[in-house]
Amino acid sequence: MATIEISDLHKRYGAVEIFRNLNLHVQDKEFVVLVGPSGCGKSTLLRMLAGLEDVTDGTISFDGTDVTDLKPKHRDVAMVFQNYALYPHMSVAKNMAFGLRMRGVTNAEIEQRVAAAAGVLGLTEYLERHPRELSGGQRQRVAMGRAIVRTPQVFLFDEPLSNLDALLRVDMRAEVKSLHQRLNATFVYVTHDQVEAMTMADRMVVMNNGTIEQVGAPLQVYDKPANVFVASFIGSPAMNMIRAKPSVANGQKVIRSDDGLTFPHPKNNTGCEGGLIVGFRPRDLNVVDKDTSGAIEAKVEIVEHTGVETLVYVRAGSHKLCMSIDKQEWSGLGESVCVLPDPANTHYFDETTKQRVG
Amino acid sequence: MTSVDNVALGHDAIDREQTRERRESFSAFALNSPAIIWLVFMAVIPIGWSFWTSLHSMNLRRPHRTQFIGLDNYFELLHAPEFLNAIQVTAVFAAGTIAFSLLIGLLLALLLNEEFPGRSLVRALTLVPWAMPPVVVGLVWSWIYDGRFGLLNAIFKSFGIIRESRAWALDPDFAMASLITAQVWHQVPFVTIVFLAALQTIPDEFYEAAKVDGASRLSRFFHITLPWLSQAMLIVLITQTMEALRVFDLVFVLTGGGPGDATTVLGWLTYTRSFSFLDFGRGNSYAFVMAFMTLLLSVFYIRLLWKRGEFAR
Numbered sequence: 001m002a003t004i005e006i007s008d009l010h011k012r013y014g015a016v017e018i019f020r021n022l023n024l025h026v027q028d029k030e031f032v033v034l035v036g037p038s039g040c041g042k043s044t045l046l047r048m049l050a051g052l053e054d055v056t057d058g059t060i061s062f063d064g065t066d067v068t069d070l071k072p073k074h075r076d077v078a079m080v081f082q083n084y085a086l087y088p089h090m091s092v093a094k095n096m097a098f099g100l101r102m103r104g105v106t107n108a109e110i111e112q113r114v115a116a117a118a119g120v121l122g123l124t125e126y127l128e129r130h131p132r133e134l135s136g137g138q139r140q141r142v143a144m145g146r147a148i149v150r151t152p153q154v155f156l157f158d159e160p161l162s163n164l165d166a167l168l169r170v171d172m173r174a175e176v177k178s179l180h181q182r183l184n185a186t187f188v189y190v191t192h193d194q195v196e197a198m199t200m201a202d203r204m205v206v207m208n209n210g211t212i213e214q215v216g217a218p219l220q221v222y223d224k225p226a227n228v229f230v231a232s233f234i235g236s237p238a239m240n241m242i243r244a245k246p247s248v249a250n251g252q253k254v255i256r257s258d259d260g261l262t263f264p265h266p267k268n269n270t271g272c273e274g275g276l277i278v279g280f281r282p283r284d285l286n287v288v289d290k291d292t293s294g295a296i297e298a299k300v301e302i303v304e305h306t307g308v309e310t311l312v313y314v315r316a317g318s319h320k321l322c323m324s325i326d327k328q329e330w331s332g333l334g335e336s337v338c339v340l341p342d343p344a345n346t347h348y349f350d351e352t353t354k355q356r357v358g
Numbered sequence: 359m360t361s362v363d364n365v366a367l368g369h370d371a372i373d374r375e376q377t378r379e380r381r382e383s384f385s386a387f388a389l390n391s392p393a394i395i396w397l398v399f400m401a402v403i404p405i406g407w408s409f410w411t412s413l414h415s416m417n418l419r420r421p422h423r424t425q426f427i428g429l430d431n432y433f434e435l436l437h438a439p440e441f442l443n444a445i446q447v448t449a450v451f452a453a454g455t456i457a458f459s460l461l462i463g464l465l466l467a468l469l470l471n472e473e474f475p476g477r478s479l480v481r482a483l484t485l486v487p488w489a490m491p492p493v494v495v496g497l498v499w500s501w502i503y504d505g506r507f508g509l510l511n512a513i514f515k516s517f518g519i520i521r522e523s524r525a526w527a528l529d530p531d532f533a534m535a536s537l538i539t540a541q542v543w544h545q546v547p548f549v550t551i552v553f554l555a556a557l558q559t560i561p562d563e564f565y566e567a568a569k570v571d572g573a574s575r576l577s578r579f580f581h582i583t584l585p586w587l588s589q590a591m592l593i594v595l596i597t598q599t600m601e602a603l604r605v606f607d608l609v610f611v612l613t614g615g616g617p618g619d620a621t622t623v624l625g626w627l628t629y630t631r632s633f634s635f636l637d638f639g640r641g642n643s644y645a646f647v648m649a650f651m652t653l654l655l656s657v658f659y660i661r662l663l664w665k666r667g668e669f670a671r
Binding site: 150 | 561563564566567568570572573574577581582585586588
């Protein structure tokens with residue numbers, strides 16, 4: 001298995017710069033998920049790891065060996081594509097065996113490896129079928145089978161679950177995760193689905209506009225987002241964000257928005273003298289008594305029942321805030337409530353740099 | 359409402375539905391009838407009449423001796439040297455044109471599928487020969503092959519390949535090759551366009567997956583491109599076989615079936631038998647054998663390639 005080292009990576013298409021000075025280290029046997037919105041460059045980065053895209057500048061190394069200019073077949077990687085890329089005229093068995101045949105593996109060994117992979121993925125009874133005779137989930141398993149029979153150094157996944165329905169996606173998510181544990185290999189997985197990223201990754205790499213915004217374990221990224229982008233991208237519903245400035249109220253330092261909402265001043269902060277963005281997740285916004293210190297008066301506008309939780313959208317000043325509470329009936333549309341973000345889980349970002357300051 | 363009323367109501371509804379369906383099918387038939395009548399007069403009746411004629415001994419030089427002879431014309435074909443020779447000539451012509459059209463068309467399509475400056479212009483120019491009527495193609499090539507002023511002689515002489523000019527289309531050794539070349543030149547654009555259209559539908563991911571799997575350029579061609587083209591290949595094979603078996607105008611202009619009977623293909627034989635010798639009975643039987651052979655080959659191609667094409671969807 002392999003470590004991956006991406007150093008000072010540049011990628012340009014003509015005058016358009018995709019990456020500038022990208023650096024990333026993936027540890028051996030790690031499951032790293034590249035996550036970000038469409039067009040952020042995550043798939044391009046994955047394709048560069050596979051050798052399907054040229055590198056403009058910089059290096060990519062597997063286990064210390066520079067593979068930047070190597071063709072895909074010499075990199076010893078396997079890739080699972082978004083649309084499966086199963087050869088339609090070949091049976092499942094032949095699809096899975098194709099990479100081995102191209103590498104001159106003996107027929108006996110091919111048969112044995114395909115049978116083993118099919119057994120692991122529950123495809124034994126479908127080996128003679130053609131891709132068009134399979135369901136989406138089965139096709140996805142064949143695509144994974146094609147990757148695992150080769151036992152490569154690195155597995156690359158390019159949004160492999162995005163064509164599946166929601167229920168199947170949850171099942172396959174677990175399958176990919178257990179596959180990683182079974183194979184004990186280095187996985188790099190691309191998705192725009194933050195739930196996939198959160199649930200599967202050992203570490204997630206949040207990308208935006210060709211730059212890496214944050215690298216970290218899922219909970220670390222969720223609990224301590226490095227900047228406004230990560231804070232707003234990770235977590236659903238999105239984090240509430242309010243522009244505010246340091247101020248003084250009753251002799252105490254506070255953070256106050258233009259329309260008068262006040263939040264406690266971050267304790268460990270030294271550099272938030274200018275404009276700030278205060279963020280708190282819907283889960284961290286609570287209903288409180290109106291006597292509670294710092295309580296924000298708000299009016300309930302929308303109530304959404306998702307089944308597991310109830311989302312209450314309230315209007316506070318000029319801001320629309322989302323509050324997530326445990327599943328319960330809430331019929332008080334238009335009702336006035338007092339809410340307060342949990343101070344321990346309130347995030348502060350510099351308004352200019354957009355970076356976390358507290 | 360009683361159950362009897364319900365039953366009565368049910369019958370009424372069924373009657374109304376049937377009336378509506380009858381009315382709809384009548385109006386559909388009425389609307390299509392001009393096309394149907396046209397088709398019957400222009401295709402069905404002539405074909406039927408032609409087949410009926412082929413069951414007769416009918417020579418317009420002796421019209422009063424016309425008589426019904428059943429399938430005798432067809433049985434006699436098997437022993438007619440002119441027919442057996444025409445079959446052989448047609449087979450050589452068909453094999454030559456199909457093989458070269460397919461090969462050159464595929465290579466051109468692969469080339470035109472790559473990105474290069476001026477690709478659109480080259481694509482448009484490729485189509486030019488196909489836009490020409492076969493008679494014009496024949497005239498163009500008859501000038502190229504001309505024994506005194508022909509371009510081919512000029513080129514070959516300039517390279518020192520030949521010393522004396524030849525009338526290529528009238529030379530027994532080169533007449534068939536000349537005919538095949540002209541036909542291939544005419545048909546290659548169609549083949550190229552069909553293959554090009556199919557090539558453009560191959561998802562890039564197949565090639566990328568194959569690259570990651572370690573497939574060489576040649577392996578990718580044989581394992582991905584070629585199987586994907588099987589349905590396009592089917593279309594090309596059927597149309598090119600039909601074109602080759604039915605060829606007439608090109609022969610008419612370029613070689614006149616000669617020299618001797620070196621380029622007397624079935625189409626030309628059918629024409630001379632019917633319109634030169636006025637033997638319409640035999641001529642029509644040739645035409646039907648030609649149609650039957652085309653049908654047989656098409657069925658063979660379909661059985662061979664259809665399934666592969668299905669998988670490529």
